[in-house]
Amino acid sequence: MDSLSPVIGPKLVVPLRSVRRILGPDLQPNLNRICNKNKKINGMHAENTKPRAASSAAAIDFRDRDWKSKYEDDFQARFNIPHLTDVIEDALPIPSTFCLRMRTPTQDFADGYINNNDRVLLKVINYSSPTSAGAECIDPDCTWVEQWVHRAGPREKIYFKPENVKAAIVTCGGLCPGLNDVIRQIVITLEIYGVKKIVGIPFGYRGFSDKDLSEMPLSRKVVQNVHLSGGSLLGVSRGGPSVSDIVDSMEERGINMLFVLGGNGTHAGANAIHNECRKRRLRVAVVGVPKTIDNDILLMDKTFGFDTAVEEAQRAINSAYIEAHSAYHGIGIVKLMGRSSGFIAMQASLASGQIDICLIPEVSFNLHGPHGVLRHLKYLLETKGSAVVCVAEGAGQGPMLHMRIGAEFPTCFLPHVRQGPMLHMRIGAEFPTCFCCILQPFLKTNFHHFRNFIQKTNAKDASGNIVFGDFGVHLQQETKKYFNEIGITADVKYIDPTYMIRACRANASDGILCTVLGQNAVHGAFAGYSGITVGICNTHYVYLPIPEVISYPRAVDPNSRMWHRCLTSTGQPDFLD
Numbered sequence: 001m002d003s004l005s006p007v008i009g010p011k012l013v014v015p016l017r018s019v020r021r022i023l024g025p026d027l028q029p030n031l032n033r034i035c036n037k038n039k040k041i042n043g044m045h046a047e048n049t050k051p052r053a054a055s056s057a058a059a060i061d062f063r064d065r066d067w068k069s070k071y072e073d074d075f076q077a078r079f080n081i082p083h084l085t086d087v088i089e090d091a092l093p094i095p096s097t098f099c100l101r102m103r104t105p106t107q108d109f110a111d112g113y114i115n116n117n118d119r120v121l122l123k124v125i126n127y128s129s130p131t132s133a134g135a136e137c138i139d140p141d142c143t144w145v146e147q148w149v150h151r152a153g154p155r156e157k158i159y160f161k162p163e164n165v166k167a168a169i170v171t172c173g174g175l176c177p178g179l180n181d182v183i184r185q186i187v188i189t190l191e192i193y194g195v196k197k198i199v200g201i202p203f204g205y206r207g208f209s210d211k212d213l214s215e216m217p218l219s220r221k222v223v224q225n226v227h228l229s230g231g232s233l234l235g236v237s238r239g240g241p242s243v244s245d246i247v248d249s250m251e252e253r254g255i256n257m258l259f260v261l262g263g264n265g266t267h268a269g270a271n272a273i274h275n276e277c278r279k280r281r282l283r284v285a286v287v288g289v290p291k292t293i294d295n296d297i298l299l300m301d302k303t304f305g306f307d308t309a310v311e312e313a314q315r316a317i318n319s320a321y322i323e324a325h326s327a328y329h330g331i332g333i334v335k336l337m338g339r340s341s342g343f344i345a346m347q348a349s350l351a352s353g354q355i356d357i358c359l360i361p362e363v364s365f366n367l368h369g370p371h372g373v374l375r376h377l378k379y380l381l382e383t384k385g386s387a388v389v390c391v392a393e394g395a396g397q398g399p400m401l402h403m404r405i406g407a408e409f410p411t412c413f414l415p416h417v418r419q420g421p422m423l424h425m426r427i428g429a430e431f432p433t434c435f436c437c438i439l440q441p442f443l444k445t446n447f448h449h450f451r452n453f454i455q456k457t458n459a460k461d462a463s464g465n466i467v468f469g470d471f472g473v474h475l476q477q478e479t480k481k482y483f484n485e486i487g488i489t490a491d492v493k494y495i496d497p498t499y500m501i502r503a504c505r506a507n508a509s510d511g512i513l514c515t516v517l518g519q520n521a522v523h524g525a526f527a528g529y530s531g532i533t534v535g536i537c538n539t540h541y542v543y544l545p546i547p548e549v550i551s552y553p554r555a556v557d558p559n560s561r562m563w564h565r566c567l568t569s570t571g572q573p574d575f576l577d
């Protein structure tokens with residue numbers, strides 16, 4: 001297959017540390033060598049720099065007549081969900097103690113169990129061409145390939161006797177609307193199975209090691225009304241003890257079911273805890289519930305809290321609109337969360353219909369220059385009299401690099417990533433600039449053209465996440481400066497509702513999502529699964545192996561219908577030279 005043929009797949013954002021992890025120890029020196037070599041040849045024309053690994057070592061040989069069935073088998077193996085019996089041969093099932101039967105059963109009341117072989121289709125669109133908007137294709141012909149994942153829900157056989165269970169719940173990372181709803185449902189469902197020992201670990205993973213923090217006994221009575229307020233009953237934190245210390249602590253406390261509520265960092269921790277438990281041959285189920293208002297977890301329709309955050313953001317946007325609309329030459333700027341994904345900003349802009357410019361991390365833009373954001377603001381003041389800008393926290397931190405693996409990015413560098421997906425990386429913060437020069441001949445966009453990005457801070461939070469400079473403040477200052485310089489009056493108002501959109505109670509749709517996810521987490525643990533997480537795919541609830549949902553953060557696809565709808569709604573041009 002021609003290495004430059006248009007193979008289109010799902011989009012991904014890969015931070016540098018992930019690139020290094022994906023490359024593996026064998027290929028890492030290549031990355032380093034390319035970077036070092038490029039430092040020496042700095043100044044050379046990009047056209048003259050031939051990448052070492054430009055040839056595509058295709059992951060799939062599409063000439064093989066069986067490639068499709070091989071792909072489907074491989075997919076099935078990847079999405080197989082780990083079970084206690086994989087390592088503990090003598091773990092025997094017992095009939096489920098989860099029962100909704102009425103005291104006087106009627107004939108039409110089904111048990112409601114899920115068969116272990118039930119599956120949900122992950123991708124439901126049959127794209128007829130790689131050029132169809134948002135197409136996710138495996139091969140150049142965009143052949144229909146079935147991708148099935150495990151259906152979530154209660155099983156007829158369970159692998160834990162409720163009287164022997166000590167279940168623990170921990171909430172990690174930042175706050176998210178709905179945490180209390182999930183905690184509540186986990187506790188209620190555990191009690192229906194007959195579990196008596198349920199505890200909360202205070203303040204995230206930290207609660208496993210901090211001797212001053214004691215576990216919180218939980219029962220239906222304790223959690224009955226917790227969903228009526230936001231935050232987490234248990235508290236949250238970033239950073240914390242090592243995985244082996246966490247598992248030591250679990251052994252000491254006799255915890256054999258652990259429910260972990262958190263984002264991609266928390267899930268990486270949960271998977272490591274699951275692996276450590278396996279290594280020690282412990283009969284423990286570790287089940288995650290994805291929590292992130294950023295909606296940056298792969299494969300799911302959405303994560304809980306996201307809808308609420310978008311809804312809360314409406315108030316800030318509406319205030320910005322009123323302020324801007326009521327002022328002479330008013331400009332309202334609203335900054336919303338989204339470290340590496342612009343879902344909140346995009347959806348909030350779409351929902352409000354009041355946004356003129358939406359800036360997200362996944363889409364590069366120039367602030368200054370003839371086609372920059374500031375020039376467009378001037379145009380909006382001249383034509384509309386006011387303007388409202390919605391900016392995601394991670395926007396403007398550096399130009400984005402978009403490459404299709406196989407077609408533009410050498411697949412030999414990414415042996416574990418399937419042919420076809422797009423790479424979206426923030427140059428500088430997530431992708432080394434020197435490596436980028438090497439790839440320049442293959443890139444559609446010349447990243448040298450982008451300028452006026454915010455200064456890198458190099459700061460990290462306790463979990464190792466990059467802390468970005470405040471682009472909202474930067475945009476406000478640059479806007480004021482620009483209009484001052486060109487002698488046009490502009491009344492610039494900046495609203496930062498950052499914590500207000502997440503420190504609130506879940507709305508009704510998130511409330512339902514949390515309820516179902518919490519219940520399914522308990523069903524998964526009792527069914528003997530571990531190292532899994534729960535999610536909603538195409539409106540159905542599923543169990544997924546943790547590594548598959550956190551291999552990189554989910555990002556807005558700049559070629560997706562949704563981003564195009566957002567552009568249609570705002571009417572903004574691209575801000576490229």
Ligand SMILES: Nc1ncnc2c1ncn2[C@@H]1O[C@H](COP(=O)(O)OP(=O)(O)OP(=O)(O)O)[C@@H](O)[C@H]1O
Pocket residue numbers: 172173174175204205206237238239240243262263264265266267268269270272291292293294462463465
């Ligand atoms: N690779 C990892 N292995 C083990 N533990 C991790 C890993 N990454 C993060 N953690 C732990 O997971 C917890 C939460 O991580 P983090 O602060 O990144 O939040 P998160 O789960 O990604 O949620 P949010 O969406 O709010 O950022 C922290 O206690 C951190 O120490």
Ligand SMILES: O=P(O)(O)OC[C@H]1O[C@](O)(CO)[C@@H](O)[C@@H]1O
Pocket residue numbers: 173174175263292293294337338339340393461
């Ligand atoms: O200030 P905190 O608590 O670290 O949380 C902020 C972060 O939370 C998130 O919403 C989710 O990780 C990020 O977008 C944001 O950077």
Ligand SMILES: [Mg+2]
Pocket residue numbers: 173263264265
């Ligand atoms: Mg995270």
